[in-house]
Amino acid sequence: MNNFSYSRPEDLNSALGELTKREGAKFIAGGTNLLDLMKENIERPSHLIDINHLGLNTIEATADGGLRLGALVTNADTAYHENVVTHYPLLSQAILAGASAQLRNMATNGGNLFQRTRCYYFYDLATPCNKREPGSGCGALRGYNRIHAILGTSDQNSETACIATHPSDMCVALAALEAVVRVTGPAGERIIPFADFHRLPGNEPWRDNTINPGELVTAIDLPPKGFSTNFAYIKLRDRTSYAFALVSVAVALEIENNRILDARVALGGVAHKPWRKPEVEATLIGQPVSEANFQAVAEALIDGAKGYGHNTFKIELAKRAIVRALQQAAKLEPTA
């Protein structure tokens, strides 16, 4: 851990000002990931701006009938919020599938978006990692890649190769629900559709998301449609709790008279961001609920997946999980 200074601004503008002013400064909220990374010498901020006193800690209805989740509301408070439980149970379930009760009590909604990959090589300074140290190589590509990505990877150029995954459960549900991320910064406020918030590694694997320097996430907006009747979150992992997803699936369906009116399928544990293919989801619209349709969607969603040895099993596992989640959401299956 490096030497760093610390401040605790009381309002948003001072927080943003400090971030611009101090080189190498970082925001800290729950600290559930950042502090670990600092102890391992992976993150070395020169200054920590504690944003826990800026407000941004409420959950409120929006004018369009949706819900605004303050960036500093904890994951636990969000998961158990009455409105979330009633109208967005998919989100509640996904949050509760992640981490442990203790971590969820500290972790914030904004922070959850910024958690970094759990790639073993990212966490080990003795090994190469393009995300941690651009240009050093990717240890996972020919190494131990059980938890790594099968979709949207970067594996052609050793200096930009990255097969890391985004580890969040919450973000998989937010992707399915088509949430919107509200940010504010030197250029003012803007909104980022969830699908555009995280990014694939491409030629810049060190960049996890599309937020600009100096910006801060203030809230996550949920649209009115919560899919509270037909939804499912399945998380497959190496133990029953306190483990990151090998594969997770968030499904949200709208069904009327056994016909599918709307469909969302988002995958976790398989890519550098929550994985969706809206064009594939669209093929379900107007179709009857049937296992054959679900199988076809699973195949199409995973199409182009590539295994790297230890993680090749994820290709088959993901397909099966998608089918099961769709069946559960459509109530063809009892939920677990």
Add this chain to the structure above:
Amino acid sequence: MTKYVGKPISRVDGVAKVTGKAKYAAEFKSPDLLYGWVISSDIAKGAITHIHTADALQVPGVVQVFTHENRPGLAWFDLSYKDQDAPPGSPFRPLHDAEVKYSGQPIALVVAETFELARYAASLIRVEYKVEEHATDLHANLSKARDPKLGVASLLKPPPPKPRGDFEKAFSEAPVQVSAKYVHSAEHHNPMEMFATTVVYEKKGKLTIYDKTQGAPNSQLYVSQVFGLPFKDVRVISSYVGGGFGSGLRPQYQLFLAVLAARQLKRSVRVSLTRQQMFTFGHRPATVQHISLGALNDGTLTAIRHDAIAETSQFEDYTEIVVNWSGMLYPAPNTKLSYKLVPLDVYTPLDMRAPGGVTGVPALECAIDELAHQAGIDPVELRLKNYTDRDMNSDLPYSSKELRECFRQGAERFGWSNRNPTPRSTRRGHTLIGWGMATGIWDATQGPARAEAVLTVNGKLRVSSATADIGTGTYTIMTQIAADTLGMPIEDVLFKLGDSDMPLAPIQGGSWTAATVGSAVKVACEDLGKKLFKMAQKMKNSPFANAKPDDIFFADAHIRLKNDPAIAVSLREIVGQNGGRAVSETSTSTPDFLEQRKYARSVHSAAFVEVEVDEDFGTVRVTRAVTAVAGGRILNPKTARSQILGGMVWGISKALEEESVLDHQFGRFMNHSLAEYHVPVNADIQDLDVIFVDESDTIVNPLGVKGLGEIGIIAMPAAIANAVFLATGKRVRELPITLDKLL
């Protein structure tokens, strides 16, 4: 008299532990304490060509950086570095020279006025290496397998016995045959408490060392030999240990580094390791086993072959008993067992809960299940058919063996008679259900030990022995034994351990502490009792003037006459006659080797398990497990049950989750955190049940106890693997059974 022994007494150290009063090695303070931070090697093999320490040394508050270049001269010969658990070979010497022998090797120690400074300064140090090609892959190097070197350690870990009969002939003629390969991963102990040492530098260079160890005298021996110090100047204290599982059987490198720094700087120093560094010393070795079984159509075993190959380091030949169990459990007339090592560029493996036992027995017990399935015989019946009351390796009778009763009671409690023997035929929706069982066996050994018993002037009993309590309940059972032996109320008895100044006891491992130290405590208390009786006889108007030792007994803190218990003298009154001094006795207990050598001595168990497997996802859950144990006399059913439960949980861990994964590109364990090195969480553990069957044994030791530290884990992995087979129809012979292996 057993007022306490055999009763479910709660842990006497429980309150201290849950209130934080129990202090662990890294919690001891000393004025002027310095803090060390260990720098570990990035490469697996090669040499350090340069360590740039200047930047670190410039940080205010950094006192020194120790490397191989500036370390002081130390003991020359390997013998000085050999601790009580050292295998044959040349022990690793931290900071010895520029050579790097394994990834994660400690190569420097940064010492600073605060922990944070030391950690920060360490990040400023740059190391240059000359990298050499390493070999860390057991499977790629099987052709290098060779016989282990023999040494003192071979006495406790005998090599496989000579072949019996003619395996090849018997196997080729056997109508039922099973041949299979079993692969186990490396594992790290990962006790909750990280390794740490606080060295308090006293006047005239005397050292008081708070160390995490499973044997304070072992650390004392090591420090005194390596640094050339007299025993009297090295006192090692380890009152509480936050889990050991074998990792503390050898002094770990933080002890060496902390002592080195304290002696060079003439100040007190603490060195504690990180979780990542907990993966940079001993581990359970990866193994490959081949088993072939031949049997008659009725299931009678005629031939057993069991071959194991394990990894070791390039500098020591760590061995464990992997294959011998096959010859001990089943009386096949034709057996052939072998055990070989492959040296790799890793640290020397280290005893880890049931070392070898939970490697060899699960493989054997999976093979036996395969045989039962092939022969169409119930697995319990097949085991009963091949039951033996003799250990065929040594051709000696077991001193006691109530394994039959374990099968009977375990099966009954579990409901085994309702088992559906057809694989993949019991299901509920997507969930496949299967039942499996397996046998467990482990040694019941006793070693020599010493203990001191003191009756204080206040009439309290103080008993001590330099053993350890790694969470097993040693404090509690020793207190019970002492209280019963001298008829004292338990609240007036204090047992102390974990101090090299105390009477010598061996390292706490191998499930032998209850028998070994328990016997010493009993003898010391008996000897103290004899002394007190003699003193009582000499008292004025003593009611015991004409009594013989056989005429009296100890109860309620009194000596009483057997034929008239109302005639009594209190122990406090006796000690009151001693001129204001306490009365003490130090005694040695030595096993009755002459009698014990006539018998094989083992503890046995049977585990019955139900698993649920998701047919699409391959996720396995152990929904129910029963373990029945034949463990001799149970000193404390509460701590004993906890021992077995802990073993069962670890059995689930080994079967389904636990694995240290080496990346052979870098020769480095990669999942070095508790987020990625998986052990069970509460949600993984469901209904566990423990049965202790009655077993009387007058041979194993004067107490009739058999150690319970390891037996709980041994039968579980095979029982689970066998249940998974019945659920899914798939034999997974490579542990852990992660979901990908069942897709």
